[in-house]
Amino acid sequence: MKSPLLEATALEKSYGRISVLKNVDLTIDRGEAHIVIGPNGAGKTTLFKVLSGELFPGSGAIRLEGQDITNVPDWQRVRMGIGRTFQSARVFSDLTPFENMIVAVEARARTRGGLLQLLSIRPNAENRDAARVILRDFLLETVADRPTRTLSHGDKKRLELAMAVAGKPRILMLDEPTAGMAPADRHKCIELIGRLLAKGDFSLLLTEHDMEVVFGLATRITVLNYGEVIASGAPQDIRSNARVREVYLGHELATA
Template sequence: MGILEVKGVNKRFGGLQALSNVNLSVQENTVHAIIGPNGAGKSTLLNCLVGKLIPDTGSVMFDGQSVLGRKPHEINQMGISRVFQTPEIFGDLTVLENVLIPCFARRDGAFRLHAFETVSAEKEMMDKAMQMLEDVNMVSKRHMHSASMSRGDKRRLEMAMCLVQEPRLLLLDEPTAGMARADTNNTIDLLKEIKEKRDITMAIIEHDMHVVFSLADRITVLAQGTPLVEDTPENIKGHPKVREAYLGEAA
């Protein structure tokens, strides 16, 4: 039984069947990549996992509990964090403040009117945030205005914001999309480091095969809203169905 179990999920947008009968099982402490050509339904699937979309039929279970019908913030509190295709950070705030917010969010769990505490006096939260920044090598940038950083740094910060919450499942939506080669390699290194150091399950949606094959333990190939195959990277590489879906070759 995996930590994330998707069973028989269908999603239709008007005349388009975006997902049809998707089954997916993500095992704990593995990196599971979901690949597929454009329009395969990868992002739709991810949005169904985080509560942005609700599937028409089927079930999504996280750690034995259904996530369907819950709001994104409730699903986050269950232990699922998400990295976006374009980094979503608090651009007007400093790097340190960006990391402090998820710390407080996890501590409080929901709305709390902490109007008389002082942020800088919350030692436990400050230590936690600083430790996280150290882990991702951003301590020297902690007072920087986060919007003014490079794309790679923003991605790094967004990962730090997710990781500081100690999620059980980290969802990554094309983490290297639109990045320069150097930034892509940095991101791969960072993800490898995270994988080694932490007990974390990751589900990655990715276009870049280089990224997928250097990280994933399991790969699911989606095409036209249906999973084609699920296997290890080695087996996927030579799989005729995958080549067909990607390259249009006759098998």
């Protein structure tokens, strides 16, 4: 049997004496949209950081197509095809979206060529075109040449997403991609992610509080509570799971 795209087993993580992840197992299969949900402080962002290599687990293992990557740092995981965004957008705010996109596109080219170059003063025509196409796909055309710091929160989050997609990841990890967005922006963003997923270029792992997003996109849901996985399965099974409704979804679904 083929090994899963990503497989995490028995992950443990503590901050000092506070245990934040407890014996967490999680797999991401090819083509899957796996969404991690749970109350504030459940450990979702911590799990994310451990899977993307920003933090290392205290114990447990992470495998990418069977290869142990538990101790591989985040920048190397990006090269191996694990792309990510952060809960609060991280973009170069003094550059324009176009320039940000050039950084992302050139980083991909560097990865391919294996050569370390500095950001070109004059990006080549191919990279400029690639940057413009992605900006258009992500509805950022009209703001492409303003300083990024002047963009709305929703535009910045979409820019960050666009930069992650430009890296052509095999797994895209998004920590609350619609956090703080107005409903119209949120709809735009979900639609965009749905469209990207349908193309089948990557698998998705995301965390989200908005149940419309969760049930609109997920092929599988894992529920964390106080650092433990209390359920993992198909959306309809999670929706009807008594324990999940008790600790989290009862309230969220009542208001969804």
